Amino acid sequence: xxxxIKAENLKxxxxxxxxxxxxxxxxxxxxxxxxxxxxxxxxxCGKSTLASAIAGTLPPYxxxxxxxxxxxxxxxxxxxxNYNGVRGRITxxxxxxxxxxxxxxxxxxxHFYYVLKSIFGINRKDSRRIAIEALSRVDLxxxxxxxxxxxxxxxxxxRVLIALALSTNAKILIADEPxxxxxxxxxxxxxxxxxxxxxELNKTLIVITHDLVTTSTICDDIxxxxxxxxxxxxxxxxxxxxxxxxxxxxxxEVSPIPGIRKPLKHISGEPPNLGVEITGCPFYERCPYRxxxxxxxxxxxxxxxxxxxxxxxxxxxxxx
Amino acid sequence: MAVNxxxxxxxxxxxxxxxxxxxxxxxxxxxxxxxxxxxINFRVGTSExxxxxxxSGSGKSTLLKVILGILKPFSGRVLIHGHDIYRLPWRRRVxxxxxxxxxPQDPFKSLNPVLKVKSILKEPLEACGFKGNVDEKIRLIxxxxxxxxxxxxxxxxxxxxxxxxRVLIARALISExxxxILDEPTSALDVSIQAQVVNLINExxxxxxxxxxxxxxxxxxxxxVADRVxxxxxxxxxxxxxxxxxxxxxxxxxxxxxxxxxxKLHKLE
Numbered sequence: 001x002x003x004x005i006k007a008e009n010l011k012x013x014x015x016x017x018x019x020x021x022x023x024x025x026x027x028x029x030x031x032x033x034x035x036x037x038x039x040x041x042x043x044x045c046g047k048s049t050l051a052s053a054i055a056g057t058l059p060p061y062x063x064x065x066x067x068x069x070x071x072x073x074x075x076x077x078x079x080x081x082n083y084n085g086v087r088g089r090i091t092x093x094x095x096x097x098x099x100x101x102x103x104x105x106x107x108x109x110x111h112f113y114y115v116l117k118s119i120f121g122i123n124r125k126d127s128r129r130i131a132i133e134a135l136s137r138v139d140l141x142x143x144x145x146x147x148x149x150x151x152x153x154x155x156x157x158x159r160v161l162i163a164l165a166l167s168t169n170a171k172i173l174i175a176d177e178p179x180x181x182x183x184x185x186x187x188x189x190x191x192x193x194x195x196x197x198x199x200e201l202n203k204t205l206i207v208i209t210h211d212l213v214t215t216s217t218i219c220d221d222i223x224x225x226x227x228x229x230x231x232x233x234x235x236x237x238x239x240x241x242x243x244x245x246x247x248x249x250x251x252x253e254v255s256p257i258p259g260i261r262k263p264l265k266h267i268s269g270e271p272p273n274l275g276v277e278i279t280g281c282p283f284y285e286r287c288p289y290r291x292x293x294x295x296x297x298x299x300x301x302x303x304x305x306x307x308x309x310x311x312x313x314x315x316x317x318x319x320x
Numbered sequence: 321m322a323v324n325x326x327x328x329x330x331x332x333x334x335x336x337x338x339x340x341x342x343x344x345x346x347x348x349x350x351x352x353x354x355x356x357x358x359x360i361n362f363r364v365g366t367s368e369x370x371x372x373x374x375x376s377g378s379g380k381s382t383l384l385k386v387i388l389g390i391l392k393p394f395s396g397r398v399l400i401h402g403h404d405i406y407r408l409p410w411r412r413r414v415x416x417x418x419x420x421x422x423x424p425q426d427p428f429k430s431l432n433p434v435l436k437v438k439s440i441l442k443e444p445l446e447a448c449g450f451k452g453n454v455d456e457k458i459r460l461i462x463x464x465x466x467x468x469x470x471x472x473x474x475x476x477x478x479x480x481x482x483x484x485x486r487v488l489i490a491r492a493l494i495s496e497x498x499x500x501i502l503d504e505p506t507s508a509l510d511v512s513i514q515a516q517v518v519n520l521i522n523e524x525x526x527x528x529x530x531x532x533x534x535x536x537x538x539x540x541x542x543x544x545v546a547d548r549v550x551x552x553x554x555x556x557x558x559x560x561x562x563x564x565x566x567x568x569x570x571x572x573x574x575x576x577x578x579x580x581x582x583x584k585l586h587k588l589e
Contacts, residue, residue: 043510154376183375184538188581210511254515256540259567264544266515270480 002071004172004204005031005054009066010076012046012053020063021275023049025228027066031221033171036198036205038215040251041225044271047208048096048176050225054206055093055174056083070172088119092170096177098157102149108160109145112167119168134163138193155186162194172204179214187214194218213255216240221306224248227272227282234307242320244301244309246289249319281312289318328363328399329419329499329531330387335360335396337386353394356382358555360396364499367529371546371563373536375574379555380535384503387533389417418448421492421530425503427484431476437462437487438472444495457494464527465490466520482513486520493524499531500524506541518544539563539578551575 007029013022023046031037039047052058053068053076068076070090075083095101102111112131116122122130132142138159149157158178165173175194179187195218198205209215216222222239224232224247232245243249253265269286272278280295281287287294293312301314338356356379364370374380385391386398389405397404400416408416424430431440441458450457462471465486476484485505492500502521506514518541525532534545542549543563551559551572558572570576 042512184540185375185578185581192581212511251512254512256514256518256538256544258539258543259563261543264515264518266519267512 002033003030003069004033004035004071005029005206006069007066008068010050010053010068011065012049012058013063014059015061015063019275023228023274024053027228027230029223029230029233031204031206033204034202035220036195036207036218037221037223038207038209038212038219039223039225040209040212040215042210042267042271044274045225046228046274047210047225051093051174051176051206051208054172055091056087057093088115088168088170090170091172091174092165092168094161094165094173094175094178097181098154098161099149099181101161102157104149107146107148108152111160111164112145115164116167130167131163134167135160137166137197138163154182155190158182158186158190159193162190162197166197166201170203172206173198174206174208176208177210178207179209179211187211188217191215191218210251211255212240212251213257224251227278228274229282229310231283231311232309234303234309238304238307242303242307244303244307244314244317245283245311246287246313246319247283281310283311289313328365329401330362330364330533331397331399331402332360332362332383332386333397333399335362335386335393335398337382337391337393337396339391355394356555357386357393360555360557362550362557364531364533366498367531368548369525369532369534369546371534371536371542371549372552373539373542373549374552375537378552380537380552381503382555383552384422384501384535387501388420388422389413418495419498421495421497421500423485423488423492423500423502423505426508427481427488428508430488431484433476435475436472437474437476437479440476440487441472441491441494444491448495450495461490461494464493464524466523480513481509482516485509485517489520489524493528497530499533501533501535502545503535504537505534505545506536506538514541521545539567 007027010024010027011022012024013020027050039050041047064076064079064081070086073086075081075086109128109131113124113127116127116130131145135142140156140159144152178194179190182190191214207215207219216236219236221235223230224245226247232239232248239248243252250267254267256264267286272282281298284290284294298310298312300308300310302308303314335357336355336359338354340351341354342351372380372383386393392406398406400419403416405413405416438458441461442454445454445457458472459469462469467483467486505517509517536542549563549566550557553572553574559566559575566575567579570579
């Protein structure tokens with residue numbers, strides 16, 4: 001077993017004028033090579049910040065603490081960050097919005113050339129060859145190389161972004177909300193495509209999403225994130241069939257499924273503001289199963305093999 | 321204006337619509353018609369809930385523009401209560417269009433950031449020439465959509481996505497329309513609050529028995545807010561019926577492709 005990613009008490013924040021706003025508040029995570037991990041949660045839970053920390057796209061005003069390793073390289077050690085030789089070569093980032101992530105003044109061929117030249121110093125002829133190969137993997141032909149982003153549909157733009165990430169042959173792919181800005185019909189096709197590529201090329205894949213239903217079909221493990229912490233972590237079957245945190249259970253219930261008309265529930269309230277210092281369980285205010293002890297910081301309970309939950313009531317699980 | 325209260329509130333007959341396009345710099349010489357909607361026949365009855373589904377670029381938004389009186393079709397008739405709105409004088413057309421309430425797509429971009437909620441809700445009343453007690457009317461509509469009373473003194477930026485969507489629905493309902501049109505009501509919202517908006521739409525339907533047209537690209541949402549689903553692809557209505565009928569027996573190639581791409585979800589039930 002080779003660990004591709006290992007985070008130990010990782011904290012990531014952003015330096016404001018007088019204070020640090022912590023978006024990721026102490027994450028412990030271990031991802032095996034060749035597996036798919038979905039990180040799921042609502043907007044503002046710190047998912048994208050965690051993805052940026054792994055991909056190496058944190059802004060200069062970010063503040064870090066704890067440790068992050070990718071294979072044998074230490075990327076984050078306290079407030080020291082070193083992504084040299086990692087970005088693009090080992091980790092590749094598939095950004096959130098295909099419509100605004102491609103440069104409207106550059107053809108698709110130029111996008112590939114720009115990426116490959118900056119990482120490997122490759123010339124235009126070789127970059128075109130690699131681009132055609134990467135595009136064929138996402139079922140696009142070479143004719144789109146001469147096109148500009150606005151000439152492509154949303155689904156095609158998303159495929160181009162996936163092909164760009166594949167072109168550098170990075171071992172770890174980080175897809176940030178790959179389905180959030182495309183049609184419901186394309187969602188499943190894009191997710192299937194990402195899953196297929198991960199299996200064929202044996203990549204380690206991190207998918208950031210709030211759509212548990214769509215993405216749970218391709219992942220091996222699921223991490224549920226809330227208020228900057230991972231509140232439940234486990235295998236796909238464990239999380240979907242045996243959720244041991246009320247937030248996980250509620251996320252499963254809010255997702256509508258075509259053809260299955262169950263009563264649609266919602267999660268009342270909103271995630272806590274990242275700037276607010278929380279004592280006790282961060283889900284306390286919204287939790288229908290809260291009891292007195294929940295005012296204290298919950299410990300992490302081991303439910304089964306590689307299935308953990310940070311809920312005081314994880315073992316009894318009254319929501320099941 | 322006297323209206324014929326027939327079986328249908330909105331009727332589209334053989335509508336062909338689209339846009340006039342021309343290459344830049346040659347705008348005045350080489351104008352061509354780009355047809356987006358082809359031969360659309362579409363009816364909405366009293367208290368009917370219809371969902372219009374289709375992928376991006378299929379013509380959903382163009383269809384809405386035609387119904388809302390913004391885009392005159394190249395040919396065909398658009399009837400509201402039996403009157404062809406594009407053949408009426410402007411004043412009479414506006415009177416008829418007031419019977420339609422519209423909720424735009426993105427709650428984060430559709431509210432004026434410098435106006436308080438009270439002013440946002442007052443605007444449509446002033447446009448309609450409302451003569452009654454404005455404050456009382458606003459109080460009732462705010463209550464109807466499940467917002468706290470103090471929301472009227474807030475600016476849009478102080479509200480969450482779900483609350484903004486409720487304000488948009490309140491703005492559409494305050495002039496007491498007969499038809500409510502919702503353009504992708506949940507697409508800009510987090511999955512955890514989508515259900516709030518869907519449940520609100522259904523509560524409003526139960527209370528007011530309006531006709532509701534929901535435009536969405538998500539079949540999962542359509543099944544909650546509509547009894548009849550109209551599928552548009554490439555500018556044509558390719559399928560129509562209840563969602564169960566369409567899912568169990570898709571006739572169009574488009575729906576067959578869509579349904580085949582859905583994952584096997586039995587484990588999640």
